[in-house]
Amino acid sequence: MKTRELGIGLLGFGTVGAGVVEGLQRNGALMAERLGVKLVLHKIADLDLDRDRGVPVERALLTRDAEAVVRDPSVDVIVELIGGCGIAKKLMLQALALGKPVVTANKALLAEHGAEIFQAAATKNTSLHFEASVGGGIPIIKALREGLVANNIRSMYGILNGTCNYILTRMEQEKLAFDVVLKAAQAAGYAEAEPSLDIDGHDTAHKAIILASLAYGFPVPQNAAYVEGIRGLAMDDIANALAMGYRIKLLGIVKHSTEGISVRVQPTLVPLAHMLASVSGVFNAIQVDGDIVGQTLYYGRGAGRAATASAVLGDLADVARDVAAGVRPKPAIQADTAQSTRLRPIGEITTRCYLRLALLDKPGMLARIAQVLGDHGISIASVMQKESSAGKHVPVIIVTHQAPEQQFQHALKLIDQLDFVGAPTVRLRIEDFE
Amino acid sequence: MKTRELGIGLLGFGTVGAGVVEGLQRNGALMAERLGVKLVLHKIADLDLDRDRGVPVERALLTRDAEAVVRDPSVDVIVELIGGCGIAKKLMLQALALGKPVVTANKALLAEHGAEIFQAAATKNTSLHFEASVGGGIPIIKALREGLVANNIRSMYGILNGTCNYILTRMEQEKLAFDVVLKAAQAAGYAEAEPSLDIDGHDTAHKAIILASLAYGFPVPQNAAYVEGIRGLAMDDIANALAMGYRIKLLGIVKHSTEGISVRVQPTLVPLAHMLASVSGVFNAIQVDGDIVGQTLYYGRGAGRAATASAVLGDLADVARDVAAGVRPKPAIQADTAQSTRLRPIGEITTRCYLRLALLDKPGMLARIAQVLGDHGISIASVMQKESSAGKHVPVIIVTHQAPEQQFQHALKLIDQLDFVGAPTVRLRIEDFE
Numbered sequence: 001m002k003t004r005e006l007g008i009g010l011l012g013f014g015t016v017g018a019g020v021v022e023g024l025q026r027n028g029a030l031m032a033e034r035l036g037v038k039l040v041l042h043k044i045a046d047l048d049l050d051r052d053r054g055v056p057v058e059r060a061l062l063t064r065d066a067e068a069v070v071r072d073p074s075v076d077v078i079v080e081l082i083g084g085c086g087i088a089k090k091l092m093l094q095a096l097a098l099g100k101p102v103v104t105a106n107k108a109l110l111a112e113h114g115a116e117i118f119q120a121a122a123t124k125n126t127s128l129h130f131e132a133s134v135g136g137g138i139p140i141i142k143a144l145r146e147g148l149v150a151n152n153i154r155s156m157y158g159i160l161n162g163t164c165n166y167i168l169t170r171m172e173q174e175k176l177a178f179d180v181v182l183k184a185a186q187a188a189g190y191a192e193a194e195p196s197l198d199i200d201g202h203d204t205a206h207k208a209i210i211l212a213s214l215a216y217g218f219p220v221p222q223n224a225a226y227v228e229g230i231r232g233l234a235m236d237d238i239a240n241a242l243a244m245g246y247r248i249k250l251l252g253i254v255k256h257s258t259e260g261i262s263v264r265v266q267p268t269l270v271p272l273a274h275m276l277a278s279v280s281g282v283f284n285a286i287q288v289d290g291d292i293v294g295q296t297l298y299y300g301r302g303a304g305r306a307a308t309a310s311a312v313l314g315d316l317a318d319v320a321r322d323v324a325a326g327v328r329p330k331p332a333i334q335a336d337t338a339q340s341t342r343l344r345p346i347g348e349i350t351t352r353c354y355l356r357l358a359l360l361d362k363p364g365m366l367a368r369i370a371q372v373l374g375d376h377g378i379s380i381a382s383v384m385q386k387e388s389s390a391g392k393h394v395p396v397i398i399v400t401h402q403a404p405e406q407q408f409q410h411a412l413k414l415i416d417q418l419d420f421v422g423a424p425t426v427r428l429r430i431e432d433f434e
Numbered sequence: 435m436k437t438r439e440l441g442i443g444l445l446g447f448g449t450v451g452a453g454v455v456e457g458l459q460r461n462g463a464l465m466a467e468r469l470g471v472k473l474v475l476h477k478i479a480d481l482d483l484d485r486d487r488g489v490p491v492e493r494a495l496l497t498r499d500a501e502a503v504v505r506d507p508s509v510d511v512i513v514e515l516i517g518g519c520g521i522a523k524k525l526m527l528q529a530l531a532l533g534k535p536v537v538t539a540n541k542a543l544l545a546e547h548g549a550e551i552f553q554a555a556a557t558k559n560t561s562l563h564f565e566a567s568v569g570g571g572i573p574i575i576k577a578l579r580e581g582l583v584a585n586n587i588r589s590m591y592g593i594l595n596g597t598c599n600y601i602l603t604r605m606e607q608e609k610l611a612f613d614v615v616l617k618a619a620q621a622a623g624y625a626e627a628e629p630s631l632d633i634d635g636h637d638t639a640h641k642a643i644i645l646a647s648l649a650y651g652f653p654v655p656q657n658a659a660y661v662e663g664i665r666g667l668a669m670d671d672i673a674n675a676l677a678m679g680y681r682i683k684l685l686g687i688v689k690h691s692t693e694g695i696s697v698r699v700q701p702t703l704v705p706l707a708h709m710l711a712s713v714s715g716v717f718n719a720i721q722v723d724g725d726i727v728g729q730t731l732y733y734g735r736g737a738g739r740a741a742t743a744s745a746v747l748g749d750l751a752d753v754a755r756d757v758a759a760g761v762r763p764k765p766a767i768q769a770d771t772a773q774s775t776r777l778r779p780i781g782e783i784t785t786r787c788y789l790r791l792a793l794l795d796k797p798g799m800l801a802r803i804a805q806v807l808g809d810h811g812i813s814i815a816s817v818m819q820k821e822s823s824a825g826k827h828v829p830v831i832i833v834t835h836q837a838p839e840q841q842f843q844h845a846l847k848l849i850d851q852l853d854f855v856g857a858p859t860v861r862l863r864i865e866d867f868e
Binding site: 035 | 453457460461464465467468469565571572573576577580581582583584585586651707709712713714719724725726727728729730731732733734735740741743744745747748751752759760761
């Protein structure tokens with residue numbers, strides 16, 4: 001059998017783009033044997049043609065004209081690694097309009113303009129592949145879309161941002177403050193100079209939105225997600241959580257119930273015995289609960305040149321199989337009208353909480369706090385009052401039973417106005433993974 | 435678009451077979467929406483037509499004549515859930531000879547007769563799907579064959595047998611002896627009355643063989659695997675390992691190096707901080723290291739009616755996509771001639787070891803032990819001598835540096851003949867996952 005070829009046009013020759021080129025050079029022959037299709041890089045578009053990416057490429061492959069790459073008839077598939085929602089979106093829509101499959105790692109674009117892009121792919125009956133957009137090298141999209149296709153997805157819990165997990169791991173292990181670790185992470189290249197996308201939870205939200213859209217078969221709008229990040233998280237809370245048997249992780253949480261679907265991003269107390277508590281440093285992991293398979297979990301490097309390239313190359317292999325077989329590609333999102341499509345507002349969501357209050361050390365105060373909580377239907381599971389130190393205020397840790405978010409918000413508003421409360425109460429959610 | 439149908443013939447209506455029927459009844463409509471193909475159960479063959487499986491089926495679907503099900507022209511795909519290497523093999527070969535795709539959970543058959551069966555599928559250009567044969571509901575076969583297709587697989591470490599992991603977890607958590615937990619597991623239905631397949635490591639070996647065959651593209655013969663189980667593992671060793679920061683797990687280990695491929699099954703000391711150490715009870719997990727993606731890990735229920743059914747249904751979905759598209763199915767095993775195909779004998783394999791010796795409490799003995807080890811190129815990393823108790827012999831724990839298996843075997847043969855050694859030395863391998 002003559003080996004067929006798949007012509008690749010690469011848009012964006014940055015970190016991941018260079019990783020894809022390197023991966024093809026390293027294992028392209030192996031992939032051709034496994035697939036019966038040879039992946040051939042025809043063109044690379046980038047504005048910077050001169051920078052050394054640490055991988056040798058023929059000068060003739062490089063161009064500044066990305067649109068010409070999209071149109072090039074020798075290019076069968078477009079790999080979009082430019083990122084962002086500007087030119088990347090325009091080029092992606094052009095490729096899809098030409099019926100060319102697109103492979104992308106662009107989570108922001110999919111989360112913010114997914115509906116439009118998936119529609120463009122469907123209109124031209126072509127395919128959109130985005131394994132690299134969530135969880136780096138972890139084949140989570142494939143697991144969800146194919147391996148677990150027989151399942152209603154009940155919930156997903158993901159450590160989806162390597163920068164945040166790296167910061168949380170170092171804060172705990174080295175007992176360093178948030179700002180100190182963030183600066184170190186920026187110096188080491190693990191965090192951006194403008195870190196908000198990561199540490200304020202937006203990147204995690206993009207990924208949770210993509211997972212939810214995939215699991216429930218419709219484009220979940222970005223504003224359906226409630227988002228909190230880890231900015232300014234206190235070392236005290238990490239230590240208190242640990243003393244109680246929990247580790248704080250930034251989780252993207254997607255849940256499906258008869259009342260609808262919820263998507264949220266929150267720093268969360270995870271029981272130490274849970275697998276997600278063992279995920280440290282820049283690694284990612286996603287727990288997926290299916291109604292037939294039960295609990296499953298997927299773990300690996302959530303970012304980085306090589307790991308993300310592995311996911312892009314896996315997507316290219318899927319395109320190669322489809323093209324070789326002359327098949328209509330798989331739909332970008334699973335049709336799934338059987339699912340409830342109601343998106344639940346955060347106020348409805350019920351969790352247990354960890355509260356750290358700063359109280360004046362006088363009798364009767366805890367009773368008044370308990371009263372306010374009780375008035376809002378929030379009952380207390382445990383209280384830990386620390387020894388009074390030099391300061392005026394004593395930290396009191398309260399762990400609650402389940403109550404709706406709304407009730408917590410109302411109760412804490414009242415509590416923080418009490419005259420013996422010395423600072424805004426810190427509140428973190430606890431997940432028991434029931 | 436008219437929804438197409440895929441006619442299913444189910445061979446074997448036992449635990450997993452009933453789970454597949456139940457899964458189709460529960461989520462068949464959802465799967466049809468997702469796939470554009472309706473999965474229709476046409477026939478179920480079993481010798482016992484009367485037993486209640488806890489799932490309603492039309493009597494007309496049931497038959498004792500499995501061969502007729504294979505031949506039935508309305509049956510597009512055969513699901514083989516009989517198990518074993520007898521009638522199951524015959525029926526599978528008949529189905530493949532008719533060009534019908536086969537979905538199976540039969541790890542023993544694939545491990546022992548894989549070459550013949552994969553050849554039969556290749557001859558008729560049809561496909562063999564076996565996600566359910568390894569790791570229950572975990573989509574590890576798909577991850578390996580598709581998601582990580584761009585990678586040379588450097589190593590795989592799997593907790594692949596739920597029964598063994600359940601026994602090890604209970605022994606540690608409840609400080610119970612092996613025999614006690616085995617009996618409890620048998621009473622609870624977690625272990626077979628004849629437990630050898632599980633506890634002596636053969637089931638784990640079957641699965642490791644399948645993973646190795648898949649990763650390296652040729653049928654690895656079963657006798658290439660070195661197999662030790664957990665039978666008679668002592669509580670003392672579990673406790674000693676824990677005190678040193680390790681948890682004992684039965685691992686299937688596949689490694690690839692320039693010297694070849696090794697496959698072995700051994701109770702192994704796993705560092706507590708490693709994800710595999712957190713896998714408890716009947717759960718399975720497989721760590722896969724790829725040369726591009728780095729370390730990844732997959733976790734879930736390794737057995738049971740529903741979880742295994744999820745994997746079978748995932749395979750049926752793949753068949754449905756292929757059939758709907760009219761495509762030649764994916765090859766059963768990846769061609770992969772680029773890999774070294776030398777199988778390394780166990781003697782070559784280098785590990786660190788945990789040794790528990792029973793020594794008479796007299797001066798100079800440890801020096802003599804160290805001398806024998808040193809003569810065989812085995813150097814000592816640490817020694818822990820326990821307080822002498824009532825008995826004549828003192829347990830001495832030695833942790834070694836890396837040395838070849840062969841050297842350990844020779845050294846221990848000599849050591850166990852020394853007059854001050856009171857019992858055969860216990861040896862367990864340590865994995866550092868470097």
